[in-house]
Amino acid sequence: MSEVMGDRGYMGKILHVELPSMRVHTEALTEDIAYHFLGGKGLGAYLLFKMLKPKTPPLSPDNVLIFATGPLTGTIAPTGNRFCVVTKSPATGTFDDSHCGGPFGIALKRAGYDALVIRGAADELSILVIDEDHVDLASAKDLAGMFTYDAEREIKSRLGRDFEVAVIGPAGERMAPIAGIFSALRAAGRGGTGAVMGSKKLKAVAVRGHKPIKVYDPKRFRRFAWIAHRMVRMHESTARHLPRYGSANILETINEMGALPTRNYRSGVFERAEEVAGERWRETLWIRDVACKGCPIACSKVAYVKEGPFKGTIVDGPDYETIWALGPQCGISSREAIARANQLCDLYGIDTISTGNIIAFIMECYERGILTEDELDGLRPMWGDGEVMVKLVEKIGKGEGIGGLLQQGVRRIAEYLIKAKGAEECLFFAMHVKGLELPAYEPRAAQGMGLGYATSDRGACHLRGWTAGQELLGYGGAVDPLTTKGKAQLVIDRQNEKAVVDSVGICFYAFQAFTLKEIRNMLVSCTGLSYRNNRELYVTGERIYNLTRLFNVREGFTAKDDSLPERLLKEPAPEGPAKGHVVRLEEMLKEYYALRGWDENGIPTKEKLEELGLSKFLDISMIVH
Amino acid sequence: MEVSLMVGKELRLSRILDPEDGRAVVVAADHGFMLGPIPGADRLADTLRRVIAGKPDAVLLSPGQAINMHDLFLGRDKPAILIRVDWTSAFRDRTYPLPARTVAFSLSCTPRKAVKLGAQGIVSYFFVGYEDEEFEAMQYEMLARLSRECDEIGLPFVVEPVPMGPRVTKANRTDLIVMSVRMATEIGADMLKVPYTGDPESFKRVVDTAYGTPVLILGGYRALTMKDMLEVIEEALEVGARGVVFGRNVIQSPDPARTLEAIRAIVHEGKSVRDVVLGGIKGRMRLVVDNSKCTGCGICEMICSFMHEGFVDAGLARLRVEGSWPGPFSIKVCIQCTKCVNACPTGALERDEKLGYIKVDSSKCTLCGECVEVCPNQVIILNKAKPHVLICDLCGGLPECVYWCPRDAIRVMEVRAG
16 A cells, blocks of 8 residues: 655545535545646546546536646645646536636645545535535525626635635536636636536535645755746746736737638638737736736736726636637627627636637528528627627527527537538538537647647647647747648647646646756655656656546547548638648548557557556556457 | 967957956847847847946947947947857747748858957857758858857857757757757857756756856846846856856846846856845845735745745735735735834834844743734734744845745835834
8 A cells, every 4th residue: 555645745635525415535645646647637537537437428416526636736836726627528528627727726735635526416506615624515596697706706705715616607507518617717617617517516616724735845845946936937938928918929920820710710810810919908908917826927917898888897818718719710809899708708607718619600600591690589690790799608608599509519509500400511610629619729720739639638629739839839949830740749748748737736838938857846846756757757647648548438439539620621721821731630640649559549559558557547458458 | 470379369258258257247239130129129229328337248249230339339448249140030939020930040240350340259059959950060060160260360259059940849958958069169169158958957067068168148038037037147157157148138128237237246246146136235124015016926925934834825924915806916014113012012022133024032922912903014923823923034134025026026125223
């Protein structure tokens, strides 16, 4: 039996809560598990794989909802504040890990837990209250339908200001697969985490604790944390661009590279990009920089609309993805409309990326006559019309009228349109992978991103294999965005590294400024885990990525699902530097599987899994022969 | 009569590296012809005047600047001139019109012409890691040519290795710098201009590889705060670097002369970052805040509790960030008003004579809480688990919050006694 990790980075305990019985027990976090899966994504993947019966419907009580922190969460590591939500996604049916900054993860650790695992469902809308060893269920019937922020404020005023709260909005209560979990103006937005929480009839989880998060070697840890801080404070992106222009600092460059998806991915060039670039936001609507706990970057901004039809809007953000989804993706360049739509998404508790995609998809359907004004509650969604976009966001948030269909996400809308109207053509431009809507990098102009979307463990996600840094921005060594050569290895490296970042409890942005070496130095001095070299840490990332793959394989996903919307594979980019290019997925995918040690069907081989030490922890005999 | 070629080099090098300590503070102002009019380089004559007022040992110029602005360098007490003899598109990143797609490169000046323009040395890039090995070979051949020519005319040759290209990764960057430093010294570089590798251990490898050839570190993008920059310099010097070539950190500074003064203090006067950050405060000091800069990140609270308690707990921090989204935030610190000293019924509190903070006598404190009552900023911590109240002790002279704040929202100021 391996030693329990407590008082050194980890709290050493995982809290299990069974609903509605409120049977509660804790599981020890051993050194063996900590070494092999770290925390956050890795720990969540381990727990989910172990606990979830294959083919469990995502919105059934049997699905498991996990809040997991990392060993660096709640320490002085730069951006050491992250937690993630791990569950089986109702949007895709795949593994889902969605990450969030803010104080909630720190509070969970200070309550004494590295992770919280929720199973079953409450009888009525409730709040799960965790006050260190006291775990209770409080009624939230009177909070039904309440906006995320209002609910968070109300719960804090009832329980105490030192509670940190993760909530869902009205959309989560309705189990819309685009609903996220929100906390302190941040969101674990993607993949429908909020719907799973809604299915468990939890309006919120509130946590408080006063336990110290101790570290293994404070003196060394301080030094390594400081070196990492300083690298963040001196790097081009994290010291220069992000603090001033937020994540939208890249928008104009991405556009110049022909990689800013425009009008539902028809083009990668938006003619009014400068209107929505970070620089313009800073000049006009942004009034303040705000940071998550322990973050020297402060990429987050407060937008305030002083005049016009959306006067009075105040919102945290918008960030690059949100600006894009509610802006260029719908042909929109009104900053005020984007800010308002972002605020509505946050209040109703829905993912901005998916929401923007849904509206863009509807705009294209309307243009093609697949949907008419009558079917759209009298709205005429035309490209570039910010006011209609805001109205649609509101309908989606409320789930009213056409919003009832739209809240289901692009894939289900397309399926409905095919079934109800025989509109087979809409498959061509339904921009999702495995049911998750696409993010803001046009893969025809950055081939690696295309491979990343296709092989991401949670459907189309830019944050699994973020090759855009190298392909489009020149960070960490520029590569040609239009070639497929070398992209398989590039994507694999980014995916494995990111799995480490997502598991230790720091933010991906900070990682732009340093390397696995700095993470290892912090990790080892924080926890005493025996990582002897950077390679070992990389292999842990690989282990975690193989584990999430294995989860998806167990759910029935294979190579045929690692695909992209037809538009990206068949319709050449019409303009810009990528003009004439499609995503050459097939050739990259083959190389990807081979380099991954997966068979041609995309299934990890037994040798690979043994090499990674996965068979030691989990029963994989059913999946891999 | 045969003249030793090294005489000219030695004399000219001594105009750059101060013979007293063998170190140099060089300001790079050659961005304009590669990057266009970036801030600081747009009205260069003005900037250069202010730079020269800060007394750098040398200034790196483009050939055109050396012609147009030579009058700024007339006089015996003026800095030496280094001339960039090559040109590249490589640094024209996405913030510039027409970002570079590949590294294009050409010579812009010969060593002989540089001498004509008054140069005490020339600087050239050396790109490594580019996909095209022919390109690397071409570069190396050019370096060899420049080195030969410099030897012929006794002109110091400075090489600037730049790892760049698709085969450069975060992981191999340091190794590539080490390798290219070695290659540059082997071909006859007299001095090297090298990016800092992030920590002293890895940079020591760079310096050791240079095998006695002076290594100057370059600045790159402007750091968030001046102390970050100074600390990097201090660290690099400790492992054997011989000075700096800083561009944007100086020319984009609101006060280049003051920035240079701080850099000179570290490089030439042997001062520590701590001395410079404290601005020469010897006696009593207290914290002052600029709330308009605060982002609410709470790093000050985190590091305060970490340094005093060994773990992060904002509740045990001796200062506090107030305010929540959407701000504004305000930082509450001990202002040493001594109301607590007067209120304490047991005489447990007194002012530290040397630094001026409020000292707690653990044996006398009864945790009665009278001090907490009167504290105007509510920054005295009473926690039942602690044997006495907690009050800011200025970390014994260099407050960690000042050091870690990424926006310079907390500083120290001198308090005159009495």
